[in-house]
Amino acid sequence: MLTVETRQAVNPEYAKTLDTSGLRKHFLAQEMFKTGEIRLIYTHYDRFVIGGAVPGEKPLALDKVEETKTPSFLDRREMGIVNIGETGTVAAGGQVYTLNRGDVLYLGAGTGSVTFAGGGRFYITSCPAHRSLPARLITASESKEVKMGASETSNKRTINQFIHPLVMESCQLVLGYTTLEDGSVWNTIPSHIHDRRMEAYLYFGMDEKSRVLHLMGEPQETRHLFISNEEGALSPPWSIHSGAGIGSYTFIWAMAGDNVDYTDMDFIQPEDLK
Numbered sequence: 001m002l003t004v005e006t007r008q009a010v011n012p013e014y015a016k017t018l019d020t021s022g023l024r025k026h027f028l029a030q031e032m033f034k035t036g037e038i039r040l041i042y043t044h045y046d047r048f049v050i051g052g053a054v055p056g057e058k059p060l061a062l063d064k065v066e067e068t069k070t071p072s073f074l075d076r077r078e079m080g081i082v083n084i085g086e087t088g089t090v091a092a093g094g095q096v097y098t099l100n101r102g103d104v105l106y107l108g109a110g111t112g113s114v115t116f117a118g119g120g121r122f123y124i125t126s127c128p129a130h131r132s133l134p135a136r137l138i139t140a141s142e143s144k145e146v147k148m149g150a151s152e153t154s155n156k157r158t159i160n161q162f163i164h165p166l167v168m169e170s171c172q173l174v175l176g177y178t179t180l181e182d183g184s185v186w187n188t189i190p191s192h193i194h195d196r197r198m199e200a201y202l203y204f205g206m207d208e209k210s211r212v213l214h215l216m217g218e219p220q221e222t223r224h225l226f227i228s229n230e231e232g233a234l235s236p237p238w239s240i241h242s243g244a245g246i247g248s249y250t251f252i253w254a255m256a257g258d259n260v261d262y263t264d265m266d267f268i269q270p271e272d273l274k
């Protein structure tokens with residue numbers, strides 16, 4: 001079963017006026033992972049799609065998606081898949097890829113139908129692509145590891161970059177995940193924006209009762225979302241995206257837009273946030 005929800009782009013002037021339920025309706029991504037289903041959210045931020053595929057007993061095929069009006073979803077798109085569950089397989093372009101927890105699969109434009117199977121909980125990200133690039137399975141040891149932050153500022157963390165120019169070529173997609181060190185709570189502090197690219201977060205690896213306090217909004221008009229395990233946050237190009245966890249967590253960040261330069265960020269120091 002495939003379901004697709006569309007999210008229109010929200011401008012910052014309107015976002016300022018939203019109450020808690022309005023903010024959650026537009027920017028929080030919930031219930032993406034349901035056994036036996038593929039659930040996608042089609043956003044109008046750079047036409048970025050996020051979602052989940054949880055095959056369980058039966059394989060799940062992703063092919064035609066009405067929203068793109070193309071014969072197959074990946075005809076003019078690329079895709080990044082992260083397995084956040086047990087070992088599973090993804091069959092695409094005549095190959096079968098085995099993904100362990102934390103592995104990432106890149107699929108280029110023109111791949112055709114994609115079939116998910118096994119014990120995986122597959123997080124899907126996709127954006128338009130202007131040319132076809134080869135598929136690549138990237139394990140954690142093949143990712144580029146970057147250490148950031150410090151215990152004194154409670155933001156010591158490891159950033160694993162997978163779909164990233166230093167690891168492999170993509171058209172627009174940039175993707176990886178960030179893990180907080182024990183005792184550190186803050187991700188993406190100092191905060192930043194990048195008007196050239198949108199971004200989406202998926203928080204996972206959290207206890208059921210734990211929450212991340214996710215910060216969003218323009219730097220001088222911040223808002224927050226309380227986020228549970230396996231929920232996501234959509235970050236428009238004008239929004240910061242930072243968070244503090246009540247318990248431990250990892251989050252997948254994925255972006256699309258004008259460039260694939262991970263370091264293209266306009267930083268905002270904590271004293272300048274409002």
Ligand SMILES: O=C(O)C(=O)C[C@H](O)C(=O)CO
Pocket residue numbers: 148157159177178187188189199241253255262265
């Ligand atoms: O912890 C961090 O810092 C991040 O993971 C930052 C994200 O990767 C990001 O916002 C990239 O633009």
Ligand SMILES: [Zn+2]
Pocket residue numbers: 192193194199241265
């Ligand atoms: Zn960012």
